[in-house]
Amino acid sequence: MIDYLKTLRQEVINRIPAFGEITFSFEYPPNPAFGDLSIAACFDMAKRQKRKPREVALEMAALLQGLPMVRKVDIAGGGYINFHLDRPAFLRYLLTHEKSIARQADEKIIVEHTNINPNKAAHVGHLRNAVLGDTLVRLLRHQGYEVEAQNYIDDTGVQVADVVCAFQQIRKMTIEEVKAIPDPFDYYCWDLYADFSGRLAADSALQALREQTLQLIEHGGNPTSELAHLIATRIVTAHLATMRRLGVRYNLLAWEGDILHRRFWTTLFSLLKEKNAIQLATEGKNAGCWIMELPDLPEAEKVIVRSSGVVTYVGKDIAYQMWKFGLLGLDFHYAPWGHDDEGRIIWTTAREPHDDHPPFGRASRVYNVIDVRQSYLQKVVSKGLLALGFTSACENSIHFSYEMVALTQQCARELGYDLSHEDEGRPFVEVSGRKGLGVKADDLLNALERQAHSEVAGRNPQFDESVLRDIARSVAGGALRYFMLKFGRSKVLAFDFREALNFDGETGPYLQYSAVRARNIFSKLREREGVDASVISEIIQDAGSYEYLNEATDIWELILTAAKVDEIAALSIVSLELSLFAKHSYTLAQKFNAFYHKHAILHETDQSKKRLRLLAAHYLSSTMQTALNLMGIELPTRM
RNA sequence: GCGCCCGUAGCUCAAUUGGAUAGAGCGACAGACUUCGAAUCUGUAGGCUGGGAGUUCGAGCCUCUCCGGGCGCACCA
Numbered sequence: 148m149i150d151y152l153k154t155l156r157q158e159v160i161n162r163i164p165a166f167g168e169i170t171f172s173f174e175y176p177p178n179p180a181f182g183d184l185s186i187a188a189c190f191d192m193a194k195r196q197k198r199k200p201r202e203v204a205l206e207m208a209a210l211l212q213g214l215p216m217v218r219k220v221d222i223a224g225g226g227y228i229n230f231h232l233d234r235p236a237f238l239r240y241l242l243t244h245e246k247s248i249a250r251q252a253d254e255k256i257i258v259e260h261t262n263i264n265p266n267k268a269a270h271v272g273h274l275r276n277a278v279l280g281d282t283l284v285r286l287l288r289h290q291g292y293e294v295e296a297q298n299y300i301d302d303t304g305v306q307v308a309d310v311v312c313a314f315q316q317i318r319k320m321t322i323e324e325v326k327a328i329p330d331p332f333d334y335y336c337w338d339l340y341a342d343f344s345g346r347l348a349a350d351s352a353l354q355a356l357r358e359q360t361l362q363l364i365e366h367g368g369n370p371t372s373e374l375a376h377l378i379a380t381r382i383v384t385a386h387l388a389t390m391r392r393l394g395v396r397y398n399l400l401a402w403e404g405d406i407l408h409r410r411f412w413t414t415l416f417s418l419l420k421e422k423n424a425i426q427l428a429t430e431g432k433n434a435g436c437w438i439m440e441l442p443d444l445p446e447a448e449k450v451i452v453r454s455s456g457v458v459t460y461v462g463k464d465i466a467y468q469m470w471k472f473g474l475l476g477l478d479f480h481y482a483p484w485g486h487d488d489e490g491r492i493i494w495t496t497a498r499e500p501h502d503d504h505p506p507f508g509r510a511s512r513v514y515n516v517i518d519v520r521q522s523y524l525q526k527v528v529s530k531g532l533l534a535l536g537f538t539s540a541c542e543n544s545i546h547f548s549y550e551m552v553a554l555t556q557q558c559a560r561e562l563g564y565d566l567s568h569e570d571e572g573r574p575f576v577e578v579s580g581r582k583g584l585g586v587k588a589d590d591l592l593n594a595l596e597r598q599a600h601s602e603v604a605g606r607n608p609q610f611d612e613s614v615l616r617d618i619a620r621s622v623a624g625g626a627l628r629y630f631m632l633k634f635g636r637s638k639v640l641a642f643d644f645r646e647a648l649n650f651d652g653e654t655g656p657y658l659q660y661s662a663v664r665a666r667n668i669f670s671k672l673r674e675r676e677g678v679d680a681s682v683i684s685e686i687i688q689d690a691g692s693y694e695y696l697n698e699a700t701d702i703w704e705l706i707l708t709a710a711k712v713d714e715i716a717a718l719s720i721v722s723l724e725l726s727l728f729a730k731h732s733y734t735l736a737q738k739f740n741a742f743y744h745k746h747a748i749l750h751e752t753d754q755s756k757k758r759l760r761l762l763a764a765h766y767l768s769s770t771m772q773t774a775l776n777l778m779g780i781e782l783p784t785r786m
Numbered sequence: 787g788c789g790c791c792c793g794u795a796g797c798u799c800a801a802u803u804g805g806a807u808a809g810a811g812c813g814a815c816a817g818a819c820u821u822c823g824a825a826u827c828u829g830u831a832g833g834c835u836g837g838g839a840g841u842u843c844g845a846g847c848c849u850c851u852c853c854g855g856g857c858g859c860a861c862c863a
Contacts, residue, residue, distance in 0.1 A: 172802095174802060178807080185806090194842095194843085199843090200843070225806080225844080226843085304862075305862050435861085436861060454861060459861070460863050461863090521863080522790070522858070551856095551857080573856085574856075577857095606823085634799070635800085637792070638791095638799075639791090646798065649812070651812080652810085652812060653810065653811045657811095657825065660826075661825095663823085667822070671822055711802095714802095715802085722803080726800085730799095730800065730801095734810085740826060741827070741828095743822075743827090744826070744828090747821080747822070748822055750821070786823085
C-alpha cells in the first residue's frame with residue numbers, strides 16, 4: 148500500500164500543484180463510511196487564501212476525479228476530502244503486485260543493542276533492550292536496508308573487575324576453580340556480584356584492591372586479566388544462549404578490550420588533542436584530567452581521561468562510534484564466535500587476524516539502543532564527533548532511548564526482596580544488578596514456558612512431549628517479545644508477573660493463535676477438498692473472484708487494515724515507536740478473529756462469497772505471518 | 787538548583803504526531819462450543835484526558851502556570 152500511496156500522492160499534486168507546497172499526507176477517516184483515505188490539506192489552503200475550508204475542499208474535489216483505483220472522491224466535515232477506493236481493483240493489486248521494496252542504495256545501518264555488562268545474568272531490563280533492538284533490525288531490513296547488529300561487550304570495565312575481585316578476594320578461587328563452576332555460571336555471578344557490591348561500600352581496603360584489579364585488567368597479559376577474560380566469555384556465552392531463546396540475532400560482538408588492544412583510543416586521543424577538542428584542566432575539581440567542554444549541556448565539562456591517565460568509558464565510546472562510521476582509519480581483527488538460530492555466523496572482534504571475514508563498520512547511520520538514563524552520555528559522544536568536525540556522523544548518530552524496566556511493589560515482594568523504607572514509598576522498585584534486585588531473563592522465560600506448556604498440553608493431550616516443548620518455547624517467546632513491544636518507549640515498564648504471564652487479550656499468544664488459525668484454513672482446505680496453492684493463484688487471477696467485495700464492507704475494512712502494515716512499519720522506524728507496529732498487528736489479529744467467527748469459509752455454499760473469503764484469508768494469513776516475523780515472534784506449528 | 791520524561795476508565799496502556807464520536811486489554815457482570823480450533827467471539831458497566839489560563843476553524847497532543855510522580859546532572863558504565 149505504501150507504494151500506491153506514493154503514486155497517488157504524486158497524482159494529486161499533478162492535479163493540484165498548490166498541494167505540493169503544503170505538506171499533506173493521507174489519513175484514515177475515523178468512520179470507514181466516510182471513505183478509505185482522506186486529506187486535510189484544504190484547512191491549510193483555506194487559511195492561506197482566507198477562505199472557508201469547505202468551499203476550498205469542494206473546488207479541489209472536483210479536480211480529483213478519475214484517479215487510479217479511486218471510485219469516488221467527496222468532501223465531508225469542515226473540509227476533508229475523502230477518497231473511496233475501487234475495492235475489487237485494489238485487492239487484486241495487493242495480491243498481484245510484486246513487493247517492490249528495493250535495496251536502498253549504498254546505505255548501511257548499524258544497530259547496537261543488548262550491551263549487557265558481562266558479569267552477571269541478564270534480567271528483564273536487558274530483555275527490553277534486546278527485543279527493541281532486534282525488532283528495529285528486522286524492520287529496517289524489511290525496508291531494504293543493509294543492517295549490521297552489534298552487541299558491545301564492556302569486558303574491561305568496573306563491573307567485571309568487581310566480580311574478578313570477588314572471586315580472588317572473597318571466594319579465594321583460582322582460575323581453574325572458576326572454570327570448574329557448573330552452569331548456570333551467570334546465576335552464580337549474579338549472587339556473587341550482589342554480595343561483593345554490598346561489602347564494597349563499607350570496605351576501603353577492598354575498594355583499593357578492586358582499583359588494582361581494574362588496572363590489571365586494562366593493562367592485560369597477567370593472570371587477573373586472564374580470569375577476567377574467562378569470566379566475560381562464559382557470561383557472554385550465557386547471555387547469547389538466553390537471547391537465542393528469543394530469536395535475537397547479532398552479526399558482531401564488539402569487545403571493549405579489543406578497542407584498547409587495537410589502539411583505537413590512543414589514535415583518537417592524539418586526534419582530540421590535535422583538534423583542540425579536549426583540554427588538560429589545570430585547576431578546579433577536574434585538575435589533572437583531560438576534559439571536553441560542553442557549553443550547552445547541564446554539566447559544562449566531561450572528564451575524558453582521568454588524572455591517573457586512564458580513559459573513561461566515554462572516550463572509548465567515541466572511538467567505537469567513529470569506527471562504526473569508518474572514520475577512525477583503523478579496524479578490528481575478527482573471528483567466528485558461533486551461529487544464530489538461522490545458522491548464520493556470529494562474528495566477534497579478536498586479538499589475532501582471521502583470514503576471511505565479511506567487512507564490518509563503515510555505516511552511514513547508527514542506532515544505539517540504550518535506556519534513557521544514558522541520554523547525557525550519548526549526547527557527549529555525539530558532541531565529541533562534532534568537535535572533531537564529523538558533522539554528518541554526529542547527525543546520523545541516533546540514540547534510540549527507552550525508559551527503564553522496574554518491578555511493581557507486589558512483584559518485588561513476591562520475589563522476597565527486603566525493600567528499604569525508601570523503596571516502599573515508591574510507585575515501583577528499580578531493577579539493580581548491583582543489589583541483586585531483579586527478575587532474571589531465564590527465570591522469566593522458564594516461567595513462561597511452564598505456563599505455555601500446561602496450556603498447550605491441556606488443550607492437546609495427544610501431542611508428544613517434544614512437540615509440546617517446542618510449541619511452549621515458541622509461545623513463551625511470543626508472549627515475551629510482544630510484551631516488550633506493546634508499551635511506548637517513554638513509559639516506565641513496571642514489571643508484574645500476572646501481566647507478563649497472561650496469554651489472553653492483547654498478548655503475543657493471541658497474535659500467534661490468530662495466525663495459526665488463518666493458516667489452518669488452508670491446510671483443512673487441502674485435506675478436505677484437495678485445494679492447493681495453484682487453485683488459490685487461479686482464484687487470484689480471476690477478476691470474478693473480487694465482485695462480492697463491493698457488498699462485503701467488513702471484509703474490505705479487514706483488508707485495508709492489513710494493507711497498512713508496511714506503512715506502519717515505516718512509521719515505527721521514523722518515530723522509533725515500535726509499539727505502533729505491535730498495536731497495529733494486534734488490531735489486525737483482532738479483526739481477523741472477528742471475521743473468522745462471523746463468516747464460514749469452507750462451509751460457505753455461495754461460490755462468489757467463498758472465493759472472496761478465501762482471498763481475504765489468504766492475504767490476511769500472509770500479512771500476519773510477515774508482521775509476526777518482523778517482531779521476531781514465531782508462528783507455532785499448532786497451539 | 788538545572789535538564790529530560792510521565793500523569794487518560796478500578797488496573798495496565800492506545801489515540802494515525804494539531805483532525806471528525808477519546809479507544810483496547812485485564813478485572814467485573816451477562817451471554818455464545820454437535821460447526822474452518824472458545825488462547826476465541828458478542829454485549830453491559832466504567833472518562834471534567836491531574837488543576838487553571840492561553841494559542842485557532844479545531845487541543846488528550848502546542849504555549850504558560852501550578853500540583854503529583856520518575857530519571858539524569860561521577861576521575862562508574
